[in-house]
Amino acid sequence: MDQARYRQFEKIYDAYAKAIFRFVYFRVSERSLAEDISHDVFLQFWKSLSGGEEIKEPRALLYTIAHGLVVDHYRKKKYRIQVSLDAEKVDGEPALSTDVLENEAIAKEEFGNVLAKLKTIKQEYQDALLMYYVEGLDVSEMARILRKKENAVRVLIHRALKTLKNKL
Amino acid sequence: MNDNRLIQLLEGLKKFEPKEKTISALRGKVFSSVEHVGSARMPAPRIGSTRSAVRFLSRPIFLYPAAALLLVGVITAQGSWPINKFQAAYLETRMALASNGYEKASLSLRLAELELGNAESAGNGSARQIAYLSNVTLETNRYMSDLHLVGEPGKYSSGQCLAAYKEYDGYLDELKAAISAGLTTAGDPSLRADLSALLDQANQYQSAANVKLKLY
Numbered sequence: 426m427d428q429a430r431y432r433q434f435e436k437i438y439d440a441y442a443k444a445i446f447r448f449v450y451f452r453v454s455e456r457s458l459a460e461d462i463s464h465d466v467f468l469q470f471w472k473s474l475s476g477g478e479e480i481k482e483p484r485a486l487l488y489t490i491a492h493g494l495v496v497d498h499y500r501k502k503k504y505r506i507q508v509s510l511d512a513e514k515v516d517g518e519p520a521l522s523t524d525v526l527e528n529e530a531i532a533k534e535e536f537g538n539v540l541a542k543l544k545t546i547k548q549e550y551q552d553a554l555l556m557y558y559v560e561g562l563d564v565s566e567m568a569r570i571l572r573k574k575e576n577a578v579r580v581l582i583h584r585a586l587k588t589l590k591n592k593l
Numbered sequence: 594m595n596d597n598r599l600i601q602l603l604e605g606l607k608k609f610e611p612k613e614k615t616i617s618a619l620r621g622k623v624f625s626s627v628e629h630v631g632s633a634r635m636p637a638p639r640i641g642s643t644r645s646a647v648r649f650l651s652r653p654i655f656l657y658p659a660a661a662l663l664l665v666g667v668i669t670a671q672g673s674w675p676i677n678k679f680q681a682a683y684l685e686t687r688m689a690l691a692s693n694g695y696e697k698a699s700l701s702l703r704l705a706e707l708e709l710g711n712a713e714s715a716g717n718g719s720a721r722q723i724a725y726l727s728n729v730t731l732e733t734n735r736y737m738s739d740l741h742l743v744g745e746p747g748k749y750s751s752g753q754c755l756a757a758y759k760e761y762d763g764y765l766d767e768l769k770a771a772i773s774a775g776l777t778t779a780g781d782p783s784l785r786a787d788l789s790a791l792l793d794q795a796n797q798y799q800s801a802a803n804v805k806l807k808l809y
Contacts, residue, residue: 431627438623446611446619457742457808460619467623501746536609539602558603586599593594 437483452495466491489570542592550585625801695749698736705733723787734798765799
């Protein structure tokens with residue numbers, strides 16, 4: 426094993442593991458599934474890195490893989506998971522489980538409503554809002570991840586926001 | 594709700610961070626898999642390895658002639674056909690034909706248990722046996738790591754995955770006990786080094802397996 430690449434991978438993992446897990450978790454709402462997908466994200470990233478591929482933008486690549494795996498997951502399941510914070514559960518676990526995330530007080534209140542409504546809009550809108558507002562990706566990074574032109578990404582964010590607003 | 598308030602709420606979702614225990618569990622799983630990928634790129638020398646034969650057998654066109662050749666080859670080489678070798682060949686052929694990861698993991702685990710039983714009944718372990726056990730355990734761990742805890746529709750359930758992990762954990766316990774027993778009797782330094790390396794391997798896999806088991 427190439428020790429330099431391994432160390433590079435460790436640094437990248439430490440820098441982005443929480444963000445990638447959060448992104449996936451907000452999209453699938455189930456801890457063990459989020460773990461499995463996050464695991465696959467980093468494993469695919471490692472395969473690219475250890476295969477000699479030069480990775481200039483690790484964050485963009487990680488989100489590209491994560492986005493692809495989440496899309497694949499929903500394509501396979503062919504149904505949209507509905508989210509609720511308290512009574513209803515998804516795959517046996519609350520959408521914002523305090524067993525997984527810090528800050529219990531917030532999880533139960535207003536953010537919960539936003540996240541629940543977010544889960545009811547189109548998946549590409551969910552990705553756009555989560556990437557832009559939660560994960561802090563810029564439009565150019567998102568354009569590469571989503572394989573769209575920058576203008577198209579701006580339009581996507583605008584439409585996603587408008588759709589979510591109408592749901593609230 | 595106006596746009597600014599909505600944006601503020603969306604940006605507020607950044608405050609949610611996974612708990613440390615979740616990330617450390619994920620880390621164990623990721624790095625365990627990464628090390629296996631690394632090992633797969635630079636495999637240890639395999640003595641008596643049958644994986645290439647399995648890959649060859651997985652091509653249906655070659656299946657029957659290859660199986661016949663395997664039978665003839667082993668019978669010719671050994672003059673007899675020990676029952677355990679029959680079982681191992683049978684399991685490896687079934688693995689080659691298995692349609693999903695769960696089946697492969699279960700069969701690989703049975704093969705590992707069989708090989709451990711063979712090694713134990715043979716008494717003092719040889720370098721060859723240790724290398725083979727190391728390989729078969731590595732393969733089993735790779736298949737187990739690929740299983741999804743929540744199961745896969747039409748393939749296996751979450752409960753089956755849990756049962757497989759428990760059995761795997763039991764196998765690793767048995768392997769570790771056998772290695773410890775071997776270490777108390779082995780005098781040859783190189784054999785002791787091989788046994789210690791296998792013990793490290795088993796410990797590492799069991800840590801990763803326990804991380805998975807704790808998630809249930």
